[in-house]
Amino acid sequence: MKTKAAVLYEAGKAFEIEELEIVRPDAEEVLVRYDYSGLCHSDLHMVKGHLPFRAPMVFGHEGAGEILEVGSHVTGFAPGDHFVASFYPVCGRCRWCATGNSRLCDLGANGLEGFLPGGRFPFTGRNGDYGSMMTLGTFSQYATVHRNSIVRIDGDLPLDKAALVGCGVPTGWGSAVNSAEVRPGDTVVVYGIGGIGINAVQGAAYAGAQHLVAVDPAPNKLEYAKRFGATHTAATAAEAQELVRQLTHGVGADSAIITVDELVADVVAAAAEVISKGGTVVITSMGQYEDETIRLSGVQLALWGKRIQGSLYGGCNPLYDIPKLLSLYRTGHVKLDELITNVYSLEQVNQGYDDLMAHRNIRGIIAHEH
Numbered sequence: 113m114k115t116k117a118a119v120l121y122e123a124g125k126a127f128e129i130e131e132l133e134i135v136r137p138d139a140e141e142v143l144v145r146y147d148y149s150g151l152c153h154s155d156l157h158m159v160k161g162h163l164p165f166r167a168p169m170v171f172g173h174e175g176a177g178e179i180l181e182v183g184s185h186v187t188g189f190a191p192g193d194h195f196v197a198s199f200y201p202v203c204g205r206c207r208w209c210a211t212g213n214s215r216l217c218d219l220g221a222n223g224l225e226g227f228l229p230g231g232r233f234p235f236t237g238r239n240g241d242y243g244s245m246m247t248l249g250t251f252s253q254y255a256t257v258h259r260n261s262i263v264r265i266d267g268d269l270p271l272d273k274a275a276l277v278g279c280g281v282p283t284g285w286g287s288a289v290n291s292a293e294v295r296p297g298d299t300v301v302v303y304g305i306g307g308i309g310i311n312a313v314q315g316a317a318y319a320g321a322q323h324l325v326a327v328d329p330a331p332n333k334l335e336y337a338k339r340f341g342a343t344h345t346a347a348t349a350a351e352a353q354e355l356v357r358q359l360t361h362g363v364g365a366d367s368a369i370i371t372v373d374e375l376v377a378d379v380v381a382a383a384a385e386v387i388s389k390g391g392t393v394v395i396t397s398m399g400q401y402e403d404e405t406i407r408l409s410g411v412q413l414a415l416w417g418k419r420i421q422g423s424l425y426g427g428c429n430p431l432y433d434i435p436k437l438l439s440l441y442r443t444g445h446v447k448l449d450e451l452i453t454n455v456y457s458l459e460q461v462n463q464g465y466d467d468l469m470a471h472r473n474i475r476g477i478i479a480h481e482h
């Protein structure tokens with residue numbers, strides 16, 4: 113079966129739209145049709161050369177659609193089912209899954225090499241084998257994916273909104289609710305209001321933050337943050353520091369969540385400064401893999417009991433959190449409709465990322481044609 117997909121050959125280049133052949137699903141795999149795919153900043157870290165990947169690769173790791181065919185050993189899914197693609201698979205059996213840390217599942221290890229669990233590459237084309245980002249490749253009309261990478265959802269949910277629950281929503285929401293452990297009455301600072309940060313804002317607001325300070329140099333992002341529950345906004349970390357000092361009478365914030373596009377040492381230092389004794393800095397942002405982006409006094413961390421917490425997938429378990437977030441969407445407690453700021457065709461994927469970098473999007477999405 114053929115598909116049209118957005119492929120990256122090397123860092124610094126644009127995505128190329130190419131026709132590829134999809135490998136037939138094996139016993140544990142499913143053939144899917146992607147209807148929508150979100151444009152997350154993580155793909156750009158490969159484009160910018162921050163994170164290594166095996167080329168050629170079909171990009172995109174935030175998607176939803178319909179199951180077309182299931183492998184002979186696949187249970188729990190049937191053709192016609194709707195699904196959300198989870199950017200990290202869950203095997204349910206490895207040490208990490210078995211101890212409640214499914215976001216670290218061993219099956220996710222080859223996400224940037226792009227071969228399916230079992231070793232096969234999901235696509236072939238004029239340049240041989242093609243991998244898929246996070247073994248999903250949602251910038252493709254169709255794909256073969258592992259059963260552990262998809263979560264079945266109710267058929268009546270809108271798939272464009274559901275797609276965002278495969279990465280951006282749980283990552284941001286969970287950065288606040290799980291990794292920062294925001295509690296009622298907390299003071300929370302979120303640095304960077306994109307598709308991830310806006311969900312950290314709505315997670316922190318739902319968890320009961322009293323003072324919720326959104327920081328972003330782009331004024332339109334701060335307007336969005338207010339609509340999602342931010343009580344205060346700041347254009348710079350220095351402004352946020354002063355706001356928090358006033359709001360907490362000099363005590364400091366309970367937590368600071370970093371969701372800027374590119375992790376740099378200055379933001380980590382500002383976040384470590386803005387929190388109180390016993391406070392937590394959550395690092396969710398990606399950036400240049402080799403850079404030392406934490407430069408802090410370890411003695412100060414020890415003396416004041418501060419915590420620096422790395423966060424992948426917001427500490428979420430897709431099997432639990434994807435249905436929960438969609439249920440909260442149904443009852444109006446989680447906003448998804450308002451996250452989508454632009455819709456693109458697959459051919460417009462590079463335009464979509466230009467818009468992301470120009471701060472024109474909270475989340476842009478690709479609507480696939482079939």
Ligand SMILES: NC(=O)c1ccc[n+]([C@@H]2O[C@H](COP(=O)([O-])OP(=O)(O)OC[C@H]3O[C@@H](n4cnc5c(N)ncnc54)[C@H](O)[C@@H]3O)[C@@H](O)[C@H]2O)c1
Nearest residue numbers: 153154304305306307308327328372373396397398424425
């Ligand atoms: N840890 C994970 O599991 C995970 C998952 C998905 C994405 N990410 C990462 O999260 C980050 C955010 O992704 P996104 O899709 O929301 O990006 P985005 O481009 O939509 O948003 C980033 C925002 O950060 C703002 N910003 C830049 N520098 C800033 C600064 N110094 N202070 C305050 N704000 C600043 C930008 O103006 C922009 O609004 C990326 O690095 C992405 O790779 C991590």
Ligand SMILES: [Zn+2]
Nearest residue numbers: 152154279280
């Ligand atoms: Zn993502």
Ligand SMILES: [Zn+2]
Nearest residue numbers: 203206209217
């Ligand atoms: Zn596992």
